[in-house]
Amino acid sequence: MSAPPPPPVRIGVLAPLSRPGWTEAGRHLVAGCELAAEEVGATGGIAGRPLALxxxxxxxxxxxxxxxxxxxxxxxxxxxAGEYHSVAARAAAARADALGLPFLCSSAVIDALTDRPTDRIARLAPPQSRGWRAYADFLLAAGHARVAVATEPSAYWAAGTGILRAHLAPHGGTVTELDARTPSFGALCDALAAGDATALLLLTGFPDPAVPLVRAVRRDPRLADLLIGAPAGQPEFAGWAELLGGDGGAIPFLRYLPADPTPLGAQVAAALRERLGTAPSFVAFEGHDTVTVLAEALRSHGPDREAVAACWPHVVVEGTRGKIRFTRPEGSPVWQWTGPPLQVTDRDPADPTRFRTLHTA
Known part of the structure; x- marks a missing residue:
């Protein structure tokens, strides 16, 4: 009688796959995780045990x-592994820490991922303060010190507004907050036309209210010279271009990809494109890197929770966007990959499928 197959090593994956979550981001995140898990299986699994997501x-x-x-x-x-939205990631991290379950957060960027320091939680995405300060540097270099933000109530949006205000103020910059929940975007456009802001940043959900807000601003001749920006990355996904076409171009956003893909990144990009039926977003690469890191941790330190929680300062992995290793930056409550690439990018209005790199941090 043959021996029963070994039990799988299970990794839980959290992702927004239904509304009001950003479902396209969730689909890309899961696709990246699943591709990496298949690659782990093809190379022997975890000490001979299959990896199951x-x-x-x-x-x-x-x-x-x-x-x-x-x-x-x-x-x-x-x-x-996983999660894209900061508010959900914070809740998941707190609960995982309380249960002794290690969590490698793929995409959520809010600095305060946990309320207290913990060794069980690590993160791949750059903290919001790093990315949004780089975005503010881009705005200043482009001559946009007076900024308006169309925002909704959220700890994530509030943190982003605070980062922008603190970074722009020493340069004489200002940040004016406008309520994106207004029933009339005409009133919001009136406020922009009457103010002195030269840029409007979308600190809002997608597709609503971001898409109708962009349309309203683009169609208002008084705002023809106003830069629209989206630091949170809404234009990254194909759905943005499908809904807005040329109106969705020339809207700079943060993107966590290198200027030139690594050989591994190019290989994974081709496999993800086939799986997704569209160009993979940076979120898909974050998902792939997350499972690759966890698989290496499980192989090298053992398939149990305490071993994984202790591995962050020791694990080194060649990811799709560069070599991944974790440190504990001063003030960070979690272990952090400090080397993720960071660009400010937009879509070409003449060809919304083409991305243009505007600034590299």
């Missing part, structure tokens, strides 16, 4: 994220 939808809801962490812990997951 258990995916759960957070819908960008903190309570759903917490419930998913509880469920995945009960199913025997040795680690967690």
């Amino acid at each position: 258990v995916v759960r939808d957070t819908a960008a809801d903190p309570r759903r994220a917490e419930a998913a962490v509880d469920e995945l812990a009960g199913l025997g997951a040795v680690a967690l």
Whole structure:
């Protein structure tokens, strides 16, 4: 009688796969995770055991994220991966830490990923303060010190507004807040026309209210010279170009990809394009890198929670966007990859499928 197959090593994956979560981001995140897991399986798994991903939808809801962490812990997951939305990631990180479950956050950038320092949580994406300060540098270099933000209530948007205000103020810059929940974008356009801001940043959800807001601004002749920006990366995904066409071009956003792909990045990009049916976003690469890092941690340190939680300062992995190693920057509550690439990019209005690199940090 043949021996039974070894039990799988389970990794829980959190992603926004239903509204109001950003479902396109969730789909790309999961695609990257799944591709990496298949590659791990093709190279022997984890000490001869298969690697199994258990995916759960957070819908960008903190309570759903917490419930998913509880469920995945009960199913025997040795680690967690994923999540795109900062509010859901914060809830997941707090619950994972309380349960002793290591969590490698793929895409959420809010600096305060946890309220207290912990060794169980690590992150691949650059903290919001680094990315948004680089975006503010881009604005200043382009002559935009007076900025308006169309924003919605959220810890993430509030943190971003604070970062921009603090970085622009020493240069004589200002940040004016406008409520993106207004029932009439005409009133918001009136406020922009009457003010002195030369740039409007979209600190809003996608597709609503970001898409109709862009359309309203683009069609207002008084605002023809106004720069529209989206530091949170809304224009990264194909859905942006499909909904807005040329109106979605020339809107700079933060993108976490190198100027030139690495050989591994190019190989993974081709596989992800085939899987997704479209060009992979930086979020898909973050998903792939997350599972690749966790697989190396499990292989080198052992497939149990305590071993993974202790591995962050020791694991070194060649990722799709460069070599990944973790440090503990001063003031950071979590272990952090400090080397992710960072660009300010936009879509070419003449060809919305083509990206243009405007600034590299």
